[in-house]
Amino acid sequence: MVERSSYLRRIRAGLKRSPIVALLGPRQCGKTTLAREFLPAESANYFDLEDPAVAAVLEQPMTALQPLRGLVVIDEAQRRPGLFPVLRVLADRAGEPATFLILGSASPDLSRQAAESLAGRVEIIELRGFDGGELPASDLTKLWLRGGFPRAFLAKSDADSLQWRRDFVRTFLERDLAGLGFGIAPTALGRFWTMISHYHGQIWNGSEVAASLGIAPNTARNHLEALEQTYMVRRLQPWHANLGKRLVKTPKIYFRDSGLFHTLQGIGTIGELHTHPKLGASWEGFALEETLQAVKPDQAYFYAVHNSAELDLFMLVGGRRIGVEFKREDAPRLTHSMQVAMQDLKLDHLSIIYPGTRRYALHEKINALPLRDVTDSARLTGKI
Ligand SMILES: Nc1ncnc2c1ncn2[C@@H]1O[C@H](COP(=O)(O)OP(=O)(O)OP(=O)(O)O)[C@@H](O)[C@H]1O
Ligand SMILES: [Mg+2]
CATH class of the missing domain: 3.40.50.300 (P-loop containing nucleotide triphosphate hydrolases)
Structure with missing residues (x-):
C-alpha cells in the first residue's frame, strides 16, 4: 500500500x-x-x-x-x-x-x-493517481512511464502495467462512459482519444481534429468535454490580459496521466519512450501535472504571443504571480523569451523545471529546479 x-x-x-x-x-x-x-x-x-x-x-x-x-x-x-x-x-x-x-x-x-x-x-x-510527492524520488521515472493509477504504477512489470492501462481504456470507453450518460459511441470516442494524443501539449485545433476524423466540430467539442469532465484530459487556457500584443487565444490540451498518454501512443518501455518523437511532449506534460499537483494554484494558464514570447505555465498562487518553463535540457539558460514573459506578466518568480539534479539561480527571481524537487512548492514559487 x-x-x-x-x-x-x-x-x-x-x-x-x-x-x-x-x-x-x-x-x-x-x-x-x-x-x-x-x-x-x-x-x-x-x-x-x-x-x-x-x-x-x-x-x-x-x-x-x-x-x-x-x-x-x-x-x-x-x-x-x-x-x-x-x-x-x-x-x-x-x-x-x-x-x-x-x-x-x-x-x-x-x-x-x-x-x-x-x-x-x-x-x-x-483525487488523482499517485504523484511524485507520495513516492520516493527514485520512482520518478517509473511514475512518468507508467502514470499514477495505482494498479498501473504498482504492476509487477512494464508489460503488466501496459496491459492494465489498455484494459482501463477499453473499460472506460465501453462501460464507464455510458454510466455517466454521455451518449457517445465507444469506438467514436476511442478514435478521438487516440487522435488527440498527437496533440498532447499543443494548441488545440478543434476544426483540424474534426476534419481529420470526418466529424462535425461540435461533436469534437463534445468528445473533448467528455474526456475533460472525466479527468482524462486537461485544457490549459491562454492568459489573455490586454497587453496590446497578438496573444494566442486557443487552449492547449494535455493528457493528465502520462501512462495513459503512453498507452495511446503505443509506448510500453522506457527504451521506447526515449526514442519516441513525442518524448519532449511527454516529459513536459508529466512535469506540468506534477507542478500543478504540488502547487495547487488558484488559477493556471499558459502564455503565448504570436512569433514572440512563450511561457509554459503561468500561475496565480495566493496573490503571487509565478511562471514555469519546462525544459528537457542538461543545463537550461536564461532566454529572451523568458525575460519578455517575466516583464509582460510581472512575475514574482520564474522556475525552470529540468531533468537534472542541481538547483541554480539564473537571475534574482529565476531559478532552475530539478523535476524531482517540484514537490517542494515553496522553492518552486520562489518563497525560499
Ligand atoms: N494507496 C494505494 N496503494 C496501493 N494500491 C491502491 C491504493 N489505492 C488504490 N489502490 C488500488 O487501486 C485500485 C483502484 O482503487 P479504488 O477501487 O480505491 O479506486 P476508485 O477510484 O474507487 O476506482 P473506481 O472509480 O473504479 O471505483 C484497487 O485495486 C486498489 O487496491
Ligand atoms: Mg470506487
Missing part, C-alpha cells in the same frame, strides 16, 4: 469544516480505498451505488439517510444525481447529526444539479 497521508489529512480537515466533502477523481485512482480509511465497507453508513441492492435502498434516499448519525459515505454518487437535493436538506439540519463523504468519477460541471444543490455546503477534494 502507498500511504496517502496528505489526502487523509485534507479529507479529515474538510469533514470538520463542511457537512459534505466530495472526493472526485478519475476511475481507479483510489477513491474507494481512501474512503474505507474513514468507514469500513461493512458499516451500515457505507452506500456503494454500484451495488444494486444498495442502489435499491437509496431509491428512497430521505428515508434511508435521515436516521443516520456520524459519517456517511456514498460511493459512485454520480450514478444518482437525484440524491443531491436530498443531501442539501440533510446538510442543513441543525447540529449536523451526520456528515457526508461522497465519491464520484466525474467533475461537478457534469452534473449541474449537484453543483447547484450543494453550493456552499460542499468541499471538493480532487
Whole structure:
C-alpha cells in the first residue's frame, strides 16, 4: 500500500469544516480505498451505488439517510444525481447529526444539479493517481512511464502495467462512459482519444481534429468535454490580459496521466519512450501535472504571443504571480523569451523545471529546479 497521508489529512480537515466533502477523481485512482480509511465497507453508513441492492435502498434516499448519525459515505454518487437535493436538506439540519463523504468519477460541471444543490455546503477534494510527492524520488521515472493509477504504477512489470492501462481504456470507453450518460459511441470516442494524443501539449485545433476524423466540430467539442469532465484530459487556457500584443487565444490540451498518454501512443518501455518523437511532449506534460499537483494554484494558464514570447505555465498562487518553463535540457539558460514573459506578466518568480539534479539561480527571481524537487512548492514559487 502507498500511504496517502496528505489526502487523509485534507479529507479529515474538510469533514470538520463542511457537512459534505466530495472526493472526485478519475476511475481507479483510489477513491474507494481512501474512503474505507474513514468507514469500513461493512458499516451500515457505507452506500456503494454500484451495488444494486444498495442502489435499491437509496431509491428512497430521505428515508434511508435521515436516521443516520456520524459519517456517511456514498460511493459512485454520480450514478444518482437525484440524491443531491436530498443531501442539501440533510446538510442543513441543525447540529449536523451526520456528515457526508461522497465519491464520484466525474467533475461537478457534469452534473449541474449537484453543483447547484450543494453550493456552499460542499468541499471538493480532487483525487488523482499517485504523484511524485507520495513516492520516493527514485520512482520518478517509473511514475512518468507508467502514470499514477495505482494498479498501473504498482504492476509487477512494464508489460503488466501496459496491459492494465489498455484494459482501463477499453473499460472506460465501453462501460464507464455510458454510466455517466454521455451518449457517445465507444469506438467514436476511442478514435478521438487516440487522435488527440498527437496533440498532447499543443494548441488545440478543434476544426483540424474534426476534419481529420470526418466529424462535425461540435461533436469534437463534445468528445473533448467528455474526456475533460472525466479527468482524462486537461485544457490549459491562454492568459489573455490586454497587453496590446497578438496573444494566442486557443487552449492547449494535455493528457493528465502520462501512462495513459503512453498507452495511446503505443509506448510500453522506457527504451521506447526515449526514442519516441513525442518524448519532449511527454516529459513536459508529466512535469506540468506534477507542478500543478504540488502547487495547487488558484488559477493556471499558459502564455503565448504570436512569433514572440512563450511561457509554459503561468500561475496565480495566493496573490503571487509565478511562471514555469519546462525544459528537457542538461543545463537550461536564461532566454529572451523568458525575460519578455517575466516583464509582460510581472512575475514574482520564474522556475525552470529540468531533468537534472542541481538547483541554480539564473537571475534574482529565476531559478532552475530539478523535476524531482517540484514537490517542494515553496522553492518552486520562489518563497525560499
Ligand atoms: N494507496 C494505494 N496503494 C496501493 N494500491 C491502491 C491504493 N489505492 C488504490 N489502490 C488500488 O487501486 C485500485 C483502484 O482503487 P479504488 O477501487 O480505491 O479506486 P476508485 O477510484 O474507487 O476506482 P473506481 O472509480 O473504479 O471505483 C484497487 O485495486 C486498489 O487496491
Ligand atoms: Mg470506487
